[in-house]
Amino acid sequence: MTLTQHDIDQEIAAEHAAYEKRLADGAPVEHQPRRDYAPYRSSVLRHPKQPPVTIDVSQDPELVELHSPAFGERDITEIDNDLTRQHNGEPIGERITVSGRLLDRDGRPIRGQLVEIWQANSAGRYAHQREQHDAPLDPNFTGVGRTLTDADGQYHFTTVQPGPYPWRQHLNAWRPAHIHFSLFGTAFTQRLVTQMYFPADPLFPYDPIIQSVTDDAARQRLVATYDHNLSVPEFSMGYHWDIVLDGPHATWIEEGR
Amino acid sequence: MTKIDTSRPETVLPTPSHTVGPFYGHALPFPGGEDIAPIGHPDTIAVHGYVYDGAGNPLPDAFVELWGPDPDGNIPRVDGSMRRDGASGGFMGRTGVEFTGWGRSQTDASGHWSARTLRPGARGQSAPYLSVCVFARGLLVHLFTRIYLPGDDAALAADPLLSRVDEARRGTLIATDGGHGTYRFDIRLQGEGETVFLEFQ
Numbered sequence: 055m056t057l058t059q060h061d062i063d064q065e066i067a068a069e070h071a072a073y074e075k076r077l078a079d080g081a082p083v084e085h086q087p088r089r090d091y092a093p094y095r096s097s098v099l100r101h102p103k104q105p106p107v108t109i110d111v112s113q114d115p116e117l118v119e120l121h122s123p124a125f126g127e128r129d130i131t132e133i134d135n136d137l138t139r140q141h142n143g144e145p146i147g148e149r150i151t152v153s154g155r156l157l158d159r160d161g162r163p164i165r166g167q168l169v170e171i172w173q174a175n176s177a178g179r180y181a182h183q184r185e186q187h188d189a190p191l192d193p194n195f196t197g198v199g200r201t202l203t204d205a206d207g208q209y210h211f212t213t214v215q216p217g218p219y220p221w222r223q224h225l226n227a228w229r230p231a232h233i234h235f236s237l238f239g240t241a242f243t244q245r246l247v248t249q250m251y252f253p254a255d256p257l258f259p260y261d262p263i264i265q266s267v268t269d270d271a272a273r274q275r276l277v278a279t280y281d282h283n284l285s286v287p288e289f290s291m292g293y294h295w296d297i298v299l300d301g302p303h304a305t306w307i308e309e310g311r
Numbered sequence: 312m313t314k315i316d317t318s319r320p321e322t323v324l325p326t327p328s329h330t331v332g333p334f335y336g337h338a339l340p341f342p343g344g345e346d347i348a349p350i351g352h353p354d355t356i357a358v359h360g361y362v363y364d365g366a367g368n369p370l371p372d373a374f375v376e377l378w379g380p381d382p383d384g385n386i387p388r389v390d391g392s393m394r395r396d397g398a399s400g401g402f403m404g405r406t407g408v409e410f411t412g413w414g415r416s417q418t419d420a421s422g423h424w425s426a427r428t429l430r431p432g433a434r435g436q437s438a439p440y441l442s443v444c445v446f447a448r449g450l451l452v453h454l455f456t457r458i459y460l461p462g463d464d465a466a467l468a469a470d471p472l473l474s475r476v477d478e479a480r481r482g483t484l485i486a487t488d489g490g491h492g493t494y495r496f497d498i499r500l501q502g503e504g505e506t507v508f509l510e511f512q
Contacts, residue, residue, distance in 0.1 A: 085325045087451040096330070096449030099365035100500050106455075106510035107476060114471065116435025118380055119442050119455070119511060123413030126390030131397040140400060154313070159325065161317030172338030180334040198338040234332065236339060242378050243511040245444050247453060249329040266451050267327040275326050279313050296315040300325035302511050 057224035059260060065093040066265045073268040085272045085300065093262035095223055111243070111302045119242045120303065125168040125202060135201035137173075137213035145195035147176025147214030149290040152250070152278065155207045157298045158239060163207025164299065170200045170236040171211060178217030178231075187219050212290060218257055230257035230264060235297065243301035250295050251277045328452040333372055335446075340374065340417045341393045343404040347377065347414040347428035350407040354382040357493045358458060358486060359425035362418055362445065365501030369422020373447035375498070377426055377458075378413045379440070384432030387412030430460070438466040438473065440484075445498055455509040458496045459485045476507055483507050 069091065073084065089101035111120055133139045138149060156164040174180050174197060177189035181196050195214065203209050216231045232249040239245070251264060255277075258264055267273040275298075284292020316322050331339070348355040358377070362370040380386055392411040394403040405411070416424040431439040441458040459467060467473055473481055483506045486494035498506050 086327050087329075089451050089454075091451060094330075094449070094451070097451055098449075099368075100370070100447055100449035101451075102454065102505055102508050103365075103501055104480075104505050104507075106508045107472065108510045108512055109472060111511050114435045114437065117437070118378060118386065118431075118434060118440075121386045123378055123392065123411060124388050124390040125392070128391045128394045131395045131400065133400070134395065155315070157315060157317065157323065159323060161315065161320060161323040170339060172335060174334075180337075182334040182337050184336070185334060196337065234329075234335065234338070236331075242442055242444070243455075245376070245453060246326065246328060247331050247446060248326055249332075263329060266329075272324070272327050275313055275324065276329070277313060281314075295313045297326045298315060298323055 059224060059226050062093050062224050062227075062262055063260065066262060069093060069265070070268055083272075084269050087266035087268070091262070091266040094266055097266075122167070122238050122240055122242050122244070125166070125238070127202075129168065130200060130202055135199050135209075135211050137195065137197060137199045137211065140196055141194040143194040145175065145192050145214050147195075149212065150215050151210070151212055151284050151286055151290045151292045152233065152295060153208065153210045153284055153292070154295040154297060156203045156209060156237060157207060157296060158244065158303060159298060159300060163203070164239050165203055165205055165207055167203050167238045167240070168200065169203060169209045171198070171213075171233050173197045173213065173216040173233040174219055176214050176217050178219030189217070189219065215252070215291070218255075223262070228257050228260065230255040230261050237297060237299060239299040239301065239303060241301065241303035244299035244303055245301070246297070246299055249276065252293065253277055253280055330448060330451050331446045333448045335374070336417065340415060342402045344393070344415040345426040346405060347411065347426060349410055352429060354430045355427055355492060356430050356460075357425060357427050358441065358496055359423065359493070360495050360497040361422045362424065362447065362498045363422065363500065367502070370418055370447050371420050371422055372418070373422070373424075373445065373450075374415055374417040375424055376413065376415050376444045376446075377428060378442045378444070379428060379431040380412065380434055381410055382430050382432045384434045384439075433466065436469075436471050438463065438470040443498075445500075447500075450500070454500070455511070456498065456506050457484055457509065458494070460494060461485055461488050472509075480505075480507050
């Protein structure tokens, strides 16, 4: 039987209710999705059933996971953060500026670390061989960028507004427009890959991937804010998105250096 | 609301993770990602394996990141893992003489990944290991594990992590010696032989 949006909606509602009940019973707020989230079918066979083994990093300051790989000016070119300038012509679509700060859990900026992004073009098509959606490819848009955060932890990208696109998990499944982000902190424990969304997208309630973050406030943290001060006159719409990396880091090592 | 007010620590809450999805392949893997070891280094090892799901099927849409110290146990601090070429807009590859300690290797159509790196040295109380971070379509939050190398039974027995992992599962953290400096490390996301995954606090 064909899996419908209605089926997925009911599963999403059930997961949300189960989370609300856990909260009401005194369980902690869940800032992260559970890896086992059946409304997103691909998670079903790809999540561990055993609980993770916890490592208390305060017991051993020498753990390699408390350090992070280094990236520098050699790893970035000047136009890597401008996805509209990577081909001979201009990509089609609404130009946007996306900027924000990369922070740790203490609110401190993470400086000089790598931010990688990838996205669909304005028609909702990825420049990826396995992509099956028949929306047009844009010869002037690859949809891949990278940058290093500056001394204030700021990153800055110029790109085009990605389109929403259909996927085949269930009948009439659509992903809200998003940009994928990959981030490094000062410790490998802070590694993060996530997706940034755009304000007030009507597809949010239907999408099991964003809904896998069952906490309402946590889900809102994936949505950028329109920022008129970031909009560039005669050029682009501005979006602000601050990113906070989870995971312990070795503050006490950094300060002693 | 995604402008964080850092003067109010209670508002500094983590950004949730999401899956990498199916379409990272033209964005994240890069030439030389797997060739972490400097060319001709005598302490080079090759690590490789398959990533399996809970039905025992290999994942053609996963990648691993490896991060480890040099053979003396020092943390690499050199950049240049993914050197870019400003003229062509492409990648230059690694220099071949520096060791960044970090690399990225995607699984192929058969679910197999491989990387060449330097044999890690011991740090602190731990037996030598490589840190591994696993990403895949369908995986909503990446998974950390470790690759310990076989051979030094005393060091492995004294390792603070291995010594408290259930005996029946400990082997999932230790690679198999394939000879000639090659080590096999399969990752099972779920089910029988499920790899031990780690959470840091």
